[in-house]
Amino acid sequence: MPRFHCPGALSAGLSFDLPAGAARHVQVLRLQPGDELTLFNGEGGEYSATVERMGRNDVGVTVNAHLAVEREAPRAVHLAVGMPANERMDWLVEKATELGVASIQPLMTAHAVLRLSGERAEKKRAHWEAIAVAACEQCGRNRVPHVHPVQGFSKWLGSESSGARRLVLSLAQGTRGIARTGASTADEAFLVLSGPEGGLSREEDEQARAAGFAPVTLGARVLRAETAALAALVLLAGQDAD
Known part of the structure; x- marks a missing residue:
């Protein structure tokens, strides 16, 4: 229907x-x-x-x-992503919505190709919000994930106060696998920080860790920026299929 x-x-x-x-x-x-x-x-x-x-x-x-029908993921996962370039951010928003993301925070980071501000940034946010709405119409979700306004990395990090458990995707040696980061309760929420093409800079990674983000890895393979964020979402949101 x-x-x-x-x-x-x-x-x-x-x-x-x-x-x-x-x-x-x-x-x-x-x-x-x-x-x-x-x-x-x-x-x-x-x-x-x-x-x-x-x-x-x-x-x-x-x-x-x-x-009274809901088709939300078992666990809330919020994504804060260094915006990938071109249509890849559109694709990330669409697929993250289908997979149950709770909210998406687009970030401008040191290695990000996409730079947005002012009216252009607001137009992009509205565009991504429309993509999220269309994805909800298609997949059956009844709650549209919030797409936050674009922010610079440092400004966002200094103001973030969601209370969710903080994780940052990292390629550093010795980082534990994300699969070992199990939730302690069924309703525990996660905030996952993921970099753009080229990842977060060393300074951004250090700032994130200092702000309470625990470094986690998705394994030995190097994934595209949009793939990494979606993989983390799937692993943390929980299985809702029978």
């Missing part, structure tokens, strides 16, 4: 016009009055709904019932 993100209050019996993007998608799918669809607003669960009217540029629907 088609799924659409509709921010704002939803309740059984409510009739309203879909947001422009969702309306265009409904028209592309050639849905007709009487067809059913699923709506979610990111506040928990999802809603069954029915198409009531197909206009030239708008689509009217009526909400039927709330369904």
Whole structure:
């Protein structure tokens, strides 16, 4: 059944016009009055709904019932990533959303190719947020991970206060494997810091460790920046398949 993100209050019996993007998608799918669809607003669960009217540029629907369905990962994992270049950051946001990431913090680091500030940074954040929404519509998640505004590494490190268990992906010799970093409780959250192409600089790695980030490794193979962040996410978020 088609799924659409509709921010704002939803309740059984409510009739309203879909947001422009969702309306265009409904028209592309050639849905007709009487067809059913699923709506979610990111506040928990999802809603069954029915198409009531197909206009030239708008689509009217009526909400039927709330369904207390969640498809979140067993454990919250937040990613702070030195932004990889070109379309790789788009790919990372999409796949991390599908895999259950709780939030994504894009970072400008010493070795990062992508440099963003001001209006351009906000446009990129909005773009990544839209990618996360589309990924939730596709994969069945009802809670959209938050994509934070782009920050410089040092500023972010000095203000980070999530309370999650802190890990930094490291290639240093003697670093313990991430698989040995088991959570002590089922609801323990993780914050994983991962560098861009070329990794974090030595100074950034030292700053992270001084700020309480425990160094961990994904093994002997050198992974691409986007692959490393996703591998850590999968290993820490927990298995939710039957």
